[in-house]
Amino acid sequence: MSGLDQAHVQTRLVHAGSPDLTGGAGPVNVPVVRTSTVRFADTATHAALNGQRAAGERVATYGRHGLDTHQALEAAVASLEGGYRSILAPSGLSAIVLVLLATLAPGEHALVSDSVYSPLRRVDKALLQRYGIEVQYFSPGRDDLETLIRPSTRLLYLESPSSLLYEVLDLPALAATARRHGVLVATDNTWSGGLYYQPLALGAHISIQAATKYLAGHSDVMMGVVTVDSAELAQRIGATYDALGLAVGADDAYLTLRGIRTLDVRLARHHQNALSVAEYLSRHADVARVFYPALPGDPGHALWQRDFSGASGLVSFAFPAGQPGAAARFIDALRYFSIGASWGGYESLALQAAPERLAEHSFWEGAGEVVRLHIGLEHPLDLVGDLDRAFGVVRESLRRSA
Secondary structure, three states, X not given: OOOHHHOOHHHHHHHOOOOOOEOOEOOOOOOXXXXXXOOOOOHHHHHHHHHHHHOOXXXXXXXXXXXXXXXXXXXXXXXXXOOOEEEEEOOHHHHHHHHHHHHOOOOOEEEEEOOOOOHHHHHHHHHHOOOOOEEEEEOOOOOOHHHHOOOOEEEEEEEOOOOOOOOOOOHHHHHHHHHHOOOEEEEEOHHHOOOOOOOOXXXXXXXXXXXXXXXXXXXXXXXXXXXXXXXXXXHHHHHHHHHHOOOOXXXXXXXXXXXXXXXXXXXXXXXXXXXXXXXXXXXXXXXOEEEOOOOOOOOOXXXXXXXXXXXXXXXXXXXXXXXXXXXXXXXXXXXXXXXOOOOOOOOOEXXXXXXXXXXXXXXXXXXXXXXXXXXXXXXXXXXXXHHHHHHHHHHHHHHHHO
């Protein structure tokens, strides 16, 4: 669409990937295009398209490659992230594995921030170590990245804000160091939905999202997406995608594309509601600490202000030390918060952060139990009232056990 690249992101979210009109008319959104077999007009066309795909171009010669619906979603995400091309994957974790296997080979070394999405560590143990790839976890806030890079280092993998505790990283500085040594930089951008943070513009080569979360936005899709800044990376990741036999269903692609159209208005409400909840928690006598970068008192607030244009619905808080079982009692007392491991949908969720996961984070220095909240689209006063009542249940339980 002419001029769309110069439009504001809200306009691009609505129009990117929209279908062309045929015979003067057509649908608003791309329909679901399902197929296993792609037909060709003649053998010459078949051969030409196979050659284009082998060269890294985004063409489909088999249903697994994805046709109109997939291509429209890829175009919308690439526009959102400011990338050269986006590649879909069956889940967020699948997208992470795709990047790791496309960028690393036996004998090579990767540096990974120690507060990333914890299943990456399972990938390291189950796959990368078996293939002779070394992953070294480090603290972006404490360690000197320059001294950690080796001749065999090929990838710097980050997540900002981090998982569970939302540590904000100085991506421009970290990426500049990596680039001086010819090291690729990949970052998980799921927290911002790609709307509030532009890692490719800040120095990353690769941005990864679990489209399961904010992009789809309705807790009914499993999908990941990888966005790259160059044709060379698109070819490398595309070739790995083909080699792994990955595929994404057209119905899921359609649902995610539909979700993207309302990403801006949904995330604005998530931000507004989460900030209200975070402010309430920061004033609460039964809370030892709140983790939310948009709060002025958060350690990462200055970096968040510099690099982000908004915040998501994820808020974590810690109970004071010496209150075993407080998190479980609190969560069980909630009415409007479901217990669930994912987030990014319209609903509010609560989950206790596993102590072993917190121990992986050098950023974590507390001793109390931690609850992760995903603040949904409900009215914030109802959510605060629910939280307040749950704190009352915990206080009463502590009083009785004293």
